[in-house]
Amino acid sequence: MPVPTVPVAAGAGAAAARARDAALIVPVAPAVPADDEDLDGEPDVVLPQAPQPRPTRRHRPTPRSNTIRAGDLICGDCGQGNAPARRFCARCGEELREAEVAPTPWWHRFRRRRGPRVVPLDSVTGEPGGPAPAPGGGLAALWARARVVLGVLVCLSCMLYATYAPFRHTVDDRAASVRRTATDFLESRYDPVRPSEVRTEDSARGSDPKHLVDLSTATHWAAPFDARSPGGAEKAVLVVGFDRVVALDQLIVTAGAGDEFTGHGRPRQMLLTFTNEKRMRLQLKDTAKPQKFPLKGATAIKTVRIEITDVYPSEKGGDVAVAELEFFSLLS
Template sequence: MSEEAARARDAALIAPLPSTEPVGDEGGDGEPDAVLPQAPQARPGRRERRTARNNVIRPGDLICGSCGQGNAPTRKFCARCGFELREAQVARTPWWRRLLRRRQGPRVVELGTGNGQQDESVPAPEGRLAAFWSRVKFVLGIVFCLSAMLYASYAPFRSMVNERAAEVRKTVTGLIESYYSPVRPAEVVGPSAKGRGAEHLIDLNTASYWSVPYTKPIAGQRRKAVLVVKFDRLVKLDQLIVTAGAGDAFTQHGRPRQMVLTFTNGKEMRMDLQDSAKPQKFTLEHGLATKTVKIDFTDVYPSDKGKDVAVAELEFFSLLS
């Protein structure tokens, strides 16, 4: 073999080394070739790592917003799915349990019998009574709610309840009013218009009335519309009924707006009246051991037809003890 043939054989056996120079495109700008849009590749499904919900939600637990698991209030992340519990909803006590009164104080437990076994806990009598009343209040609350729903939705039941309530109200009112005894004044002294004397105030006839000219007094000026009611003995006054105005001619005369009563003991009481022809009741606070009552008409509902004040009747009552 010649020397040239040997060199050619050895060169064929040597592997060529990779080039260290960057390979460029024909343009020499170094940019990669354009690639056409490809169809999206389907991703493998995410493996579900949640465990089954295996706890009972108790009041105060943090309810996970992702899986609904109840977690202890001290947890930051859900024990089931790892979801953050920063905005988790807190489980609340059911409304029907909030109606039951909670047991107050420790439970009384009897000591063991000495055989190594502990007796069952026995509540104290006070605890049993409190538990009983709690159940009673719960039952009464349910009955009240059902009755209210029935009252609102069932007309015959509503009518029956209204009738019973009216009867009870009438009975109670009759009992209360039956304890009041009328006290008749001996006389009433005061100014009056012609034919409208003060005796008409105590004649038990609302068709007649007392009237007197009235002008609003100036400061320091003596009032003219002042009455003095006298009794023949010391009496106890608890109620006064005033029938204002002049009966059928109610709007033709002025009506008392404000009265100031001064009792025998010197104590005063102000009474504000409504502009109504109906009898108005007032409770007298200083009417104990009274023989005279001075009535001063300090303000009047005016009338366009006359400058006076008129009162149909004054009735005094005493509450029997």
């Protein structure tokens, strides 16, 4: 943009030239002096105000993202499993100084240990002198071979048991012998408890209640019992007494009348009432073999009231017979 010029008359002097230059200068407004307070550079006075509450920060732990392995440090705050080298929980940041260490399962001792292979070096050349041994040493290698051999033997035994009858019979006999030995060992834990008396409310003619505890299945006790009558069960009641306070743990019942098993009724259900007023209901099978029943809550016992509430009827009907009752307690 061209600068405007002010013409000067010919023959004018220096005064006219200065007037011309002054006309070209833009006038500037005079500066207004500021207040003394603004010149000091200090901030204004602020009145005290009430403190503003800070927003609470919510702690939102991330969900558990790993499974607990043997040797991990279990955080006591969130239950997260952490590596043994950690000092703070990877989930919530809690200190792990007193954290519980996850135990190692017992069956891990039989697993083959994994770890770095140590290669022996030649003392002269410094090069590997032989194959690297398996992790865990010679015992681990021996256990690995033994597992292979055992697996092969088990497979061959199963095939032989399925295809060769004499071998199968031998194995079955040996298993039955082991089962009998175990049963005899368990039975030896019980001590027989002999009743001192047996009382009955009613007995059949020629039947003595003492036959129930004479340790002979050739004799029996019988009582009238009409299965068709609602009150028939009330007559088949007997009370077994002991000469001291005992704790009973097992009862063996031999039902029926021995050689005349089907000639008399056999008990189907028996209700036992102990001295401590506890009761048990026994469900019997229709068999001449001895039947074992565990007795629960039969402690501090002086008498046992046995009530036959249901029977397996016989061809003749009209009675129920029991060959033997045997009581046992655990050896102390």
